[in-house]
Amino acid sequence: MKKTTITLIAISIFILIGTLGVSATSGLTSIKSRAEAREKAVELRVNKLENRLIWAENVELRTEIKLKLIDIKKNEIVIEESIKTQLTELTATLKTKYAALKETKGDIKTLTDGVKALIEAKDWVALEAVYERIRAIQHERNTLLTDINELLTQVKDLLP
């Protein structure tokens, strides 16, 4: 009788330790996943800020170009042939870059719609995966916008 009781107690302890171990490991994994998702969220915030800065520069360039265009039209300024050719090429490249930029429109919103549900469900692994996809779109946009700003700078410098 005593032997059976001891065996039962030993088995129970063994099972308990096993369960606690699994639970602790799962808890650690969850903390790690959450930390990774958090890290990615910080990256998204930085990208968002960077995007605003690039747009600020873009606004400035657009304003300068707009003013020059108004002046050219108003004063009927004739642009040199070689400059005209360069400007035509730059405009064509700008169109291509803009088309690529436009392709990303709405993609982040679509992904963001499911994010809040993932946070509520504490599904950190899925959340990090969505964050990563958003990060890729942000990165693509910022790269394209930087290229566009470089092209606009060239346009601005070429316009009389």
Added chain:
Amino acid sequence: MKRKLTVIGLTILLLSGCGVLRKKEPKPDQAQTVMLNDLSTMIQDLGSFQTTQDDIEDDALLDN
């Protein structure tokens, strides 16, 4: 002879006043107009993209 020169001089003066002899300033050609319109449209398109651009909302970021 003097009168002849005066007549010629007056004629030249009159013609240049009418713009006949005045050197015409070149006008922007069609290609330039098209190119500048294209550029202008591009500038406007960028502006509308900026105002409607989607990005992740702050409350969807876990670091809040």
